[in-house]
Amino acid sequence: MQISQKIALDLCIFVFLQKNFCTMDILLEHYHKLLKETTTDFFRYKFFQINWNNRLIGLTGPRGVGKTTLVLQHIKKDLNPSETLYVTAEHFYFADNRLFDLADLFVKRGGKYLFIDEIHKYKEWSRELKLIYDYHSKLNVVFTGSSVLDIIKGSSDLSRRAVMYSMQGLSFREYLHFFHNIEANIFSLDEILAHKPEIQNVEHPLPLFDDYLQRGYYPFAKFDDYDIRLQQIVNQTLEGDIPLYAEINMAVGRKLKQMLAIIAKSVPFKPNFSKIAGLIGVSRNSVADYCLLMEEAGLILQLRNSAGGIHSLGKVEKVYLDNTNLIYSLARENTNIGNVRETFFFNQTKVRYETLASPISDFEIEGLTFEIGGRNKEQKQIQSAERGFVVKDNIETGYENIVPLWHFGLLY
Numbered sequence: 001m002q003i004s005q006k007i008a009l010d011l012c013i014f015v016f017l018q019k020n021f022c023t024m025d026i027l028l029e030h031y032h033k034l035l036k037e038t039t040t041d042f043f044r045y046k047f048f049q050i051n052w053n054n055r056l057i058g059l060t061g062p063r064g065v066g067k068t069t070l071v072l073q074h075i076k077k078d079l080n081p082s083e084t085l086y087v088t089a090e091h092f093y094f095a096d097n098r099l100f101d102l103a104d105l106f107v108k109r110g111g112k113y114l115f116i117d118e119i120h121k122y123k124e125w126s127r128e129l130k131l132i133y134d135y136h137s138k139l140n141v142v143f144t145g146s147s148v149l150d151i152i153k154g155s156s157d158l159s160r161r162a163v164m165y166s167m168q169g170l171s172f173r174e175y176l177h178f179f180h181n182i183e184a185n186i187f188s189l190d191e192i193l194a195h196k197p198e199i200q201n202v203e204h205p206l207p208l209f210d211d212y213l214q215r216g217y218y219p220f221a222k223f224d225d226y227d228i229r230l231q232q233i234v235n236q237t238l239e240g241d242i243p244l245y246a247e248i249n250m251a252v253g254r255k256l257k258q259m260l261a262i263i264a265k266s267v268p269f270k271p272n273f274s275k276i277a278g279l280i281g282v283s284r285n286s287v288a289d290y291c292l293l294m295e296e297a298g299l300i301l302q303l304r305n306s307a308g309g310i311h312s313l314g315k316v317e318k319v320y321l322d323n324t325n326l327i328y329s330l331a332r333e334n335t336n337i338g339n340v341r342e343t344f345f346f347n348q349t350k351v352r353y354e355t356l357a358s359p360i361s362d363f364e365i366e367g368l369t370f371e372i373g374g375r376n377k378e379q380k381q382i383q384s385a386e387r388g389f390v391v392k393d394n395i396e397t398g399y400e401n402i403v404p405l406w407h408f409g410l411l412y
Contacts, residue, residue, distance in 0.1 A: 023093055023097065024093075024102065024105055024106070024109075026093070027085065027087050027091065027093055027102075028085065030087075030091070031084075031085060031086040031087065032081065034072060034086065035072055035075060035076055035081060035086070038069060038072040038073055038076050039073075040073050040076055040077055042177060042178050043070075043073060044065075044066050044069075044070050044167065044170075044174065045167075045171065045174060045186075045412045046059070046070065046165060046167040047070055047073065047074070049165065050074075050165055051163065052074060052078065052142075054140075054163045055133065055137075055139075055140055055141065055161075056129065056133050056140075056141050056142075056143075056158070056161050056162045056163065057140075057141070057142045057143070057162065057163050057164075057165070058119075058142075058143050058144075058145070058149070058158075058162045058163070058164045058165065059071065059142065059143070059144045059145075059164075059165050059166075059167060060144070060145055060146065060147050060149050060164065060165070060166050060167070061144075061147055061166055061167035061168060061298065062146075062147055062168065062169070062233075062237070062297060062298025062299070062322070063146070063233045063236060063237055063241070063298075064169075064218045064219070064220055064229075064230075064233045065167055065168060065169045065170075065218065065219070065298075066167070066219045067117070067144040067167060068117050068144065069219070070167070071086065071115050071117070071142055071144060072086060072115075074142075075113070075115065079113055080112075082110075083110060083111060083112040083113060084111070084112070084113040084114075084115070085106050085111055085113070085114050085115065086115040086117065087102070087114075087115070087116055087117065088116075088117040088118050088121075089116055089117065089118045089119050089120075089121040089122040089125070090117075090118050090121045094122060098128065099116070099122055099125070099128040099129075099132070100128045100131050100132055100135075102114075103132045103136060103139060103141075104135075104136070106139075107136050107138075107139055111139065112138065112139065112140060113139075113140045113141075113142075114132075114139060114140070114141045114142075115141075115142045115143075115144075116141065116142070116143040116144070117143075117144050118144065118145060119143040119144065119145040119149070120145040120146045120148070120149055120241065120244065120245060121244070125143075125145075126157075126158055129141065129143065129158060129161075129162070130158060130161065133158075133161050146237075146241040146245065146297060147166065147296050147297050147298045148241060148242060148245040148246070148293060148296045148297050149245065150245075168298065168347075168351060169217040169218055169219075169323055169325075170212075170216060170217055170218070170219060171348060171351075171409050171410070171411065171412045172209060172212050172216070172348070172406060172409020172410065173185075173186065173409060173410045173411075173412070174412075175208075175212045175216035175217075175409075176199065176202075176208065178219060178222075179216065179221075179222065180208065182199065182201070182202060182208075183200065184197075184199045184200075184410055185197075185410070186410060186411065186412060187407070187410045187411065188352075188411075189349075189352070189353060189365065189366075189368075189411070192403060192407045192408065192410070192411070193368075193389060193403060195397070195398045195399070195403070197407045197410050204396065205396065205406055206394065206396060206406065209405075209406040209409070212409070213324040213325075213328070213340060213344060214324070214325065214328045215325060215328075216325070217323045217324065217325040218230065218233075218325060221325075227329055230325065230326070230329045231329065234260070234299065234326070234329075234330070235257075237297050237298075237299060238253050238256045238257050238260065238294075238299070239253040239254075239257075240253075241297060242256060242293050242294070242297055245293075246293055252290075255280050255281070255282055255290065256290055256293075256294060258279070258280045259276060259280060259287070259290055259291070259294070260294065260299060260300070260321075260330065261330070262276060262279065262280075263300060263319055263320075263321060264321060264326070264327070264330035264331045264334070265331060265334045266319075266339075268318050268319065268320045268339050268342060268343070269318065269319040269320070270317070270318055270319075271291070271316050271318075271319050273287040273288055291316070291319065298322050299321070299322050299326070300319055300320060300321055300322055301319070301320040301321070301322055301343070301346050301347065301350070302316045302318075302319050302320075303316065303317050303318040303319070303320065303346065303355070303356070303357045303363075304316055304317065304356060304357060305317050305356060305357040305359070306356065314356075317357035318357065320339070320342065320343045320346060320347075321343060322343075322347065323343065323344075323347050324340050324343050324344050324347070327339060327340055327343060328340075337374070337393075338372075338373070341372045341373070341374075341391075341393050341405060342362060342363075342372050344405065344408070344409070345362075345363065345370070345372050345391060345405065345408055346363065348408045348409055348411055348412075349363070349365060349408060349411065351411060351412050352411055352412060353365045353366060354366075358370070360381060360382065360384055360385060361381045361382050361385065361388065362381075367386070367387065368387050368388075368389065369382050369385035369386075369387065369388040369389070370388075370389050370390075370391050371388065371389070371390050371391065372391045372393075372405070373390065373391070373392060373393070374392065374393050374394055375392050375393065375394045375395050377390050377392055378390075379401075382401075388401065389401045389402075389403050390402050390403070391403050391404075391405050391408070392404060392405060393405045393406075
């Protein structure tokens with residue numbers, strides 16, 4: 001009887017392992033198909049900033065900026081594909097299987113590098129990543145997810161384990177390379193203010209810059225129906241990513257869409273949280289919370305009047321859409337060129353510098369004052385500034401304290 005029970009138990013274990021290995025083979029098949037389709041002729045700026053030797057790496061950013069492509073490029077360029085597995089947490093596999101069990105099976109099959117995409121779609125992702133990290137010391141894990149992910153939230157604090165990186169959309173420099181195969185160097189703020197930037201073999205950059213402002217921020221602009229795809233990303237973020245993370249219902253997702261529509265039609269939006277609360281039927285505090293969620297998700301930018309980063313207590317002076325492509329897609333006939341210029345400047349400079357509201361002009365960076373405008377913009381707003389600059393659109397070259405707007409697209 002005992003022998004029969006042992007045989008039955010062994011058989012159950014065998015069937016269980018066979019089932020899971022077969023399912024894992026489906027994941028491997030999907031992974032190798034994606035890897036085969038991945039090109040390595042263009043790398044995003046963040047690729048070279050990541051220390052891939054860390055055991056647990058998190059890469060966050062708005063939808064559509066190229067996180068999946070970046071991790072697949074790393075596998076293709078630097079790793080042995082037979083020791084590597086890429087999965088997406090959206091896969092049906094995870095309806096019946098735990099992430100920790102997958103990692104365990106993968107290690108037993110000789111796996112060394114596990115990449116998990118869209119981690120925020122897995123309900124208990126932080127707890128299981130912590131278990132994987134603690135139980136499999138020789139397994140390197142990279143996960144990607146929405147910008148709204150908070151690795152400190154909940155009971156499984158990953159802040160001491162995971163090294164986090166954040167990525168945003170294409171700079172003007174990257175757009176030139178990706179869409180037109182035009183090489184341009186990265187310049188620091190000091191080099192830009194000293195009029196160092198130039199683009200070899202491009203005599204007139206302004207037509208290219210205008211195209212970038214309208215459809216050059218997201219890599220998927222290379223494909224057809226860009227505007228439809230962009231609208232889908234906005235909807236998925238508002239109706240899926242944010243409610244999933246914040247554990248709020250779909251009705252709140254509709255409130256978020258109403259708020260985004262208000263911001264999109266503004267020039268730019270100067271926040272009156274009480275007024276918005278009345279318009280969309282929520283509390284004033286909820287409006288501030290919703291704005292922070294949309295900011296973290298990469299849909300809006302909030303310009304504050306003091307240092308301290310995204311969670312600063314500084315007063316929010318202005319609210320912008322996150323990038324100029326969103327303006328042209330969402331605002332449409334309400335698109336205002338002044339709003340476009342300020343949004344571009346803010347969006348590009350915040351990657352490397354803390355960009356704040358200026359008490360006398362538009363922006364302040366490291367004690368420097370910047371006034372943004374067209375070619376006829378005057379100096380009166382910065383007359384009292386110790387070091388002030390006028391950033392002008394529609395000019396090709398700069399002089400003295402006059403700087404072309406497009407130069408700030410070469411910062412990363």
